[in-house]
Amino acid sequence: MERRTFLRASVIGAGTVAFSGSLWREAALAAPAQLDPAPPYGALQPADANGIQLPAGFTGRVVARSGQTVPGTTHTWHDAPDGGACFADGTGWIYVSNAEVGSGGGGASALRFGSGATITSAYSILSGTNRNCAGGATPWNTWLSCEEVDTGYVWETSPWGGAATRRDAMGRFNHEAAAADPVRQVVYLTEDKTDGGFYCFVPTTWGNLSSGTLQVLKAGTGTSGSFTWGTVPDPDGSPKATRKQVPGMKVFNGGEGCHYADDTVWFTTKGDNRVWQVDLAAGTYALAYDDDLVSPGPAPLTGVDNITGSASGDLYVAEDGGNMEICMITPDDRISVFLRVNGQSSSELCGPAFNPAGNRLYFSSQRGTSGSSSGGITYEVTGPFRT
Template identity: 30%
Template sequence: MIDRRSFTVGMATTAFAGLAGCARMGGMAARSAAPSTALVPDPAGLLDLPQGYSYRIISRMGDRMDDGYVVGDRADGMGCFPGGNGRVILVRNHELQARHHDTGPFGTRAVPTSYDRSADGRALPGGTSTMIYDLRSGRVEAQYQSLAGTIRNCAGGVTPWGSWLTCEEDVTRAGSGVSRDHGWVFEVPAAAGRLVDPVPLTAMGRFNHEAAAVDPATGIVYLTEDRSDSLFYRFLPDRPGRLAAGGRLQALALDGVDDSRNWSGAALPRGTSLPARWIDLTGVDSAQDDLRQRGHRAGATLFARGEGVHFGNGEIYVCCTSGGAAKLGQIFRYRPSRAEGKPGERDAPGSLQNFVESDDPAMFNFGDNLTVAPNGDLVVCEDQYTDVVDNHLRGVSRDGTLYTIARCRLQTELAGACFSPDGSVLFVNLYSPAMTLAISGPWAAPRRTG
């Protein structure tokens, strides 16, 4: 059960630049301070941003796409790829379930290529949509459905070889209103130009997948799981860049710390780093949805709702939505071994640090998707679990300082934050009603603290 905490009103808002009112999150508790500069209220009532930043809506739920389908609702994780000649390609998840046909992309239209269908024969509405966007003109040049027939495509991750790993946050079994098992990762080439053949990457495990991140130096894939008793996984591919060829799935373990959530005492205090080891997992198709429990019994460490994971600055950042003593969220930083995934790793292991742990909802409240900005800071999307929400984009500097980048004025979550390859534009989704925004501004500028 997710603890639906009471909502704290009057959140402090700060600008992306000129931020004296920050909270340091290394080895001390977060403290709110009066903002040095207020965000500029959006006349459209959508997204407040600092002075010098602006957004445009580039795609909305219900927009007609080039293939005759429409943009579905519940836009979640998203990846951005170079498209050549000033263009980028965005691959966007839609966290739609079987009951969401009315807000999905297809309606009653035929779908030639679908992983699964509901009992009435219709393609399941979950999947991905792809758009080609011109950074110079600010126009979407093409938009189409790229994956169909999956359930609750939550987050995912980009690969160095130009594809998007889209993850099902659902473990519905065949016979429960659908004909196939769910809970898989699928790969969508960014430049596919059409619906792709949906092939589940079963060696990467069947569980409540959230996000994925690939280390370009090794091809190893790191995976999160959205459960209150989740594990943090890595996939060692037999052939880097060819995930369908199989590999080994492992879970992270910290000696002496079998629970990183800090719900009952600070087992892993803020700022603490510990050497990591990895445990091989068996039965990864997990028909009983017990992979995390078996992994924990074998020694793997528990995490609190692992969500966003991203590779940047040579490290892996992992957001745990309800982690920490206050259950407001944690961010872990995993530093890979020089021999990551190889025999020498035992002698020089990677390390995991409790990088951020919030105790102040005004500074960090239920972080979800995250990415790395051109200046090296993190950008984190909030997804609060309260009846009334006040979600923000939060920034985290390299030393763990928190600040506010933007405030969403609608009652929905922010999701899918990703930067254009040149760092000039941050793309982000509003979950429902689905919209994709392109935010321009001086993203590469160092953040000032005074």
């Protein structure tokens, strides 16, 4: 029996044995997730006034709408809100959100909250860029905003505002999301192409992304196994695209969200509705979720997109399409629907992120009820999240 299988069996078979910290994470998500017969938060309740179905004990509110002034501020919220993250801000916090708008109309904005969750200010932190889809936070409290075009860059900017910096060394390709690994002092990057790669940027100096080495994951064609990293010779991707430069690169079908925690990085691929997990300590990769492997069906999660994690180790995956849901994968390989947004079938959910205390979840519906990028809605959900 493999060690991971043994650990998972031990957790299931010995109800009095408690795993914690890294050992619990090592046991977690060791096989593709299956339906949870008893979801942690119970069944969804009828939709609220905003069309959101939530479990009992949770409430939702709208915090911003595209094209409208953010309440209590003079800032107009951007169109097509996408990837996001939260940052601590004294007694409050900041939620940043990308604008997936092309032709130089993209960028990112921020909502600043006081200790009581009242919005105290809102402002732009990046502008003039293209199709800023997802991204990721850094340990030094900056936001990496990724351009989802073939000649796209990663832009580093501050949640508090100021000048943004283009990080050319991180590669020029169809960027999607980023996740920082403070243990190995690298940043992982996804690529939204049907034949995309999964990248690792190794900065020359941790905390400074101005120079470094871009690598891409190399492995076989299977859904699990060992892997290595290969150096991308020309991160600029011209004349040959970065994903075409390294023989043996593992191909992933439409890379989307990316999340790191406890020696593991998870990322999603929308082309095959999968969530992948990379065990960085063991040097292996495997499936955390595959909609074709859920039995009995139907699979709850389709159109996988952005992904984030909670303090309890639960993963939250937003749908681009599907039933407009955010689904939850627990550390014991169980998946359930956490919330559903009704009446917005021409939109997608994106940007899930928890505030520092872990009791508020932010996310956006990119096109809202109108189906247009100008109809985006950004929400906050409050409730008894597991910690």
